[in-house]
Amino acid sequence: MNFKDLNIITPILDAIEQVGYTAPTPIQKQAIPIVLDRKDIIGCAQTGTGKTASFAIPILQILHNNEHANKGIKALILTPTRELAIQISDNFKLYGQNLSLKHTTIFGGVSAEKQINQVRRGCDILIATPGRLLDLINQNVVKLNQIELFVLDEADRMLDSGFIHDIKKILTKLPKKKQTLFFSATMPTEIRKFAQSILYKPTEVNVTPVSSTAKTIEQSVYFVDKENKQELLIHLLKDKPKERILVFTRTKYGADKLVKKLLKAGIQSAAIHGNKSQNARQRALENFKTNTINVLIATDIAARGIDIDELPCVVNYELPNISETYVHRIGRTGRAGANGVAISFCDETEKKDLMNIQKLIGFKIPIKKVEL
CATH class of the missing domain: 3.40.50.300 (P-loop containing nucleotide triphosphate hydrolases)
Incomplete structure (x- = not known):
């Protein structure tokens, strides 16, 4: 199977091919059609299996196909660290280079002024760490009332790091009707319970059992x-x-x-x-x-x-x-x-x-x- 078989639009396919990607990874092969079908998903896959592309590619396609919709932030990707936020941002830039969609990245540990200006200039996709996002929500800089797609990435580390209360506060700011994508490297019982509490009839995708190590x-x-x-x-x-x-x-x-x-x-x-x-x-x-x-x-x-x-x-x-x-x-x-x-x-x-x-x-x- 290659990316063409996943019904991905030409502008994104061209961007993927430009960097030499041809065959989707197992998580991409399974998750992309589910997200494009507008269903909630629980994706469990180890680091390095291509999780980011499995939500970035379909989000870009969905938003591109709905560009006539009202302006405002349509997709929110929540991730635990600055490094991951930057990594996800790089992926969106790569796959969306032939589209007119805008994305902005916000995280703590640096001055908020530049990030505030970027958000005010308008964006379709917001990639954020929980603390900085709540700060900007409280300052009325970020409004999440038009979110159509919500991604909780690295959910296990997010909850291990004590972000559970921040996540619950952010959830109250999101519309009840939305598509939620939940990705995690591990799926302990408490993580699964939390996932089930925020998703609607999710499809579960498990790739590469956590017990396996590469033969290489x-x-x-x-x-x-x-x-x-x-x-x-x-x-x-x-x-x-x-x-x-x-x-x-x-x-x-x-x-x-x-x-x-x-x-x-x-x-x-x-x-x-x-x-x-x-x-x-x-x-x-x-x-x-x-x-x-x-x-x-x-x-x-x-x-x-x-x-x-x-x-x-x-x-x-x-x-x-x-x-x-x-x-x-x-x-x-x-x-x-x-x-x-x-x-x-x-x-x-x-x-x-x-x-x-x-x-x-x-x-x-x-x-x-x-x-x-």
Whole structure:
């Protein structure tokens, strides 16, 4: 199947083909027809499976076909972080380059003045983080009374990050009659209950079970004492001096501490997490994407905004205590058929986490010996 088979209009097809996309991913193949059919949807798919295009493409098509309608914001995409908002904005720009639709992105951590001016100039599609959106609603800058399409993206992280009350406030500002698209990488019971409470007869799409890891990823684990993890990481990084490597820690403090230790060892790196200013996070991400730095230390929530096509290696400096998170982490590498490497460190306190991860993915991760 290719995108032409999904009844996508020519201006969007031309934009897709221009960047070399031909075949839709499984989530796109299933979700796009449902959205174009104007049905509510619950989409569950891992990071890196093409979720954004699965709602961006049909939203652009629906709004383009209804351009004669009243002016005002017609589509709202709600997402947890600035990085994701920018990523989604880039997708809308890409797929909508041959259309006259306008989109605006608003998020916290920067001055609101420029964003306010952009909203006042008018837009059809608004991409927003919850806090800044509520600020601008309260200032009467943003009005959501004409919303036809509402997207809740990365719903699990949104609710994990404590945005539930903000989301409920925003929902009261939306028209009762609208199409709601709910996308999430995981679907725990409480997330599913919340989805069912805000959607109307939704069609559910599940793609790539959360327990699966790409066959193109070479996985390995080092058993190492906690106090020796820094030394092992430095050894591995010096062995791969030119490779871009994403390193996961459990905590924000741990990420910052690791950056300092690497700097002392002569390795340039940066941390990306929730306590960093938006500008600092974006700068670190850009430096990583452009190879100004080769090592990025991240916590799980902040990493949701990282979208890099060719990432050779992921290191789990600390194993996650939620097994599914392991799958999401290593899914940053080995994308689109490319080869990737996922290295994990496991100390005595993490052996139970490792057992749970191996149970979830269905095989034992090969052990590598520490050679310092």
